[in-house]
Amino acid sequence: MSAEINVAQLEIWLGDGQELAIFDVREHGEYGLGHLFFAVPLPYSRLELDVTRLAPSYRARIVVYDDGYSRVAAAAVRRLTALGYQQVYLLAGGTQAWSAAGYALFEGVNLPSKTFGEQVEAIRHTPAISALALHQHLQRQEPLLIVDGRPFSEYQKMSIPGSICCPNGELSVRINGLLADESTPIVVNCAGRTRSIIGAQTLIDLGIKNPVYALENGTQGWMLADYPLEHGQTRRYADDTAINPDRRSHASALAEAAGASWVSPEQVKSWIAAQDSVYLLDVRTETEFLDGTLPGAQHAPGGQLQQATDQYVGVRNARLVLLDTENVRAPVTAYWLQQMGHKAYILQGGIEAGLREQIQLDLNPSVAPVLARISVKQLREWQRSRPLRIWDIRSSQDYRNGHIPGSVWISRPHRIDADVSDVVIISDDPQQAAWLAVEGHPLGWLEGGVATWLEAGGEVDVTPDSPPDAERIDYLFFTHDRHQGNKAAARQYLAWEQGLWQRLHPSEKKALNPLAVKKW
Known part of the structure; x- marks a missing residue:
């Protein structure tokens, strides 16, 4: 069923302990500029592609919202109901009603995780080292292990000089293979704060004897101190690291304590x-x-x-x-x-x-409508012989970087219930193109997308300013260049991260419960 609920009802549901999904169905850029604390991004442009993974049970209670003015949330309710979800509700007034009720709207992404990291540091007093102190340590060439807790792809973009990539999830089983002794200090870093704090506290809670520190503000703090970062490094942990025999009992004790x-x-x-x-x-x-x-x-x-x-x-x-x-x-x-x-x-x-024991989770994704596949030759013939619209539904950045002449960038939320009878869709993902067809009957999808067009000798238009920034609802501009040397953006981001907890409503704070003292 589907129905409309108000903010008061949603607040009750947030505290009743039952299953609840809160989906913000606006595009990524809109979500990142102001959303509910516990909202999960599910852009309408990717709704059918991602919802089964994010909500694996059709019985889950789901609340959908937008800004309160657009039609995208109502459209999402219809689509989720058609997909078979049995409890789908529209939040009346969306973000406008939520804000009017006294709740904060939060910029950025991954809010619960980042806010939790800040509380862990505050409650557990996770040891930290400043960029200045770390730089001085390196200058003295004293024994030190710097571990970058991010995935390898992030590590390669920028890293602290001399650091080794060992993602946080692997620290518990790989750290001993990186250490020469039990006295060498360990510094854990990420790009900002959360993974530095959680990585360092993980090692401390596992009983590592070495001194352990989180690098204050990560690579951003290093950059703000005017120290050079490395790029393209490949240092990483060894895959064949033997597990410390005490690590299993320590890990079990942690899980049970929580x-x-x-x-x-x-x-x-x-x-x-x-x-x-x-x-x-x-x-x-x-x-x-x-x-x-x-x-x-x-x-x-x-x-x-x-x-x-x-x-x-x-x-x-x-x-x-x-x-x-x-x-x-x-x-x-x-x-x-x-x-x-x-x-x-x-x-x-x-x-x-x-x-x-044959455990199997059948996500049973819905089958996209059948969409005709159009060749480059057919598209060119149609361009010469009939009225035709070409919609490019890739990201706005991909469109700027190169698109088929005559095509226009389209975001699905802006074309709800639009006439698509004379439309050819350009997309790198045939499933995404096909799901657009549920709202009409387009001519089809250019098979292979822009890559096929280029292979056939076609040219592309490059438009660095089109679509204009104001229309790029899929792109999150919030401190987007903080990793490219923009110190103002980095400072803004770090201040935002450290101020998250203070902005929470009391009912939101209740959900995060970092252990205050060691219980194992």
Whole structure:
């Protein structure tokens, strides 16, 4: 069913402990400029592509909103209902009503995770080292291990000189292979604050004997101190690192202290059969994931799952079942997720037990409408012989970088219920193009997109200023160049991050519960 609810009802639901998804269906740029604290981004342009992963149960209670003025939320309610979701509600007035009720709207992304990191530092007094102090240490050439807790792709873009890439999710099992002794200080960094804090506190809570520090403000703090960053580095942990024999017991103690539970394969299967919202989250490396995982599992490396939970999990109070092979990474991840207000479980026996007992999460994605495939030759003939519109639904940045002459950039929310009978769609993703067809009957999709056009000898127009910034609702401008040397943007971002907790409503603060003292 679908219905309309008000802010007061949503506030009640946020505190009732039942499954609840709050989807902001505006485009990424609009979401990033002001959204509800617990909202999960589900842009209307990608709704059918992402919703099954974010909301795996059709019985989940879902609230959808926009700014209160546009038609996109109402359209999303219709689409979700048509896809089979049984409890879909429209938040009356959207962000305007939420703000009028006294709640803050938050810029940026991954708000719960970042706010939680700030609270961990405040409550646990996570040791930190400034860029100046670290630079002086390096100048003295004293023993030191700098660990970059971000994924390798981020590490390669910019890194602290001499640092080694070891993503936070791997720290618990790889750190010993990077250390020469138990006295060398360890510094954990990321691009800003959250992963530095959580990475350092993870090592401390695991009982690492070495002194451990978070680099204050990460690579941004380093840049603000006018120290040079490295680019394109390839230093990383060794894949064959042996696991410290005490690490399993320490990881288990952490999980239990936070209230996370071990769960049997039989129990997980019963949850799935009951159509509860269950997430199978494989916290291992991408290589391990690709070598074999459970059907329906997401690759959610532990550090990123903590840093950006809303990119993997759309339903609060759902069951998050964490998978590994060694009973270290999953318990450590559960330790943090439980403190963030999630119901975290570690699968007994890990991946192997899940495969043996045939745990399977059938996400059953909806089938996109059949869309005619158009060749470059056919498109050129139509351009010469008939009235024709060419809609490019790729990102606005891709359109600026090069598009087929005569095509226009289109965002799906701006074309709800539009006549598309004379339209050819340009997209790199045929599924995304096909889902646009549910709102009409376009002529078809240019097979292979712009790449095929170029291969056939076609030229493209490059328009650095078109579409204009004001129309680029898919692009988040919020401190977007803080990693490209813009010190003002970096300062703005860091101030925003450190001020998140103070802006929360009391009811929002209740959901985040970092442990105040060591209980293990």
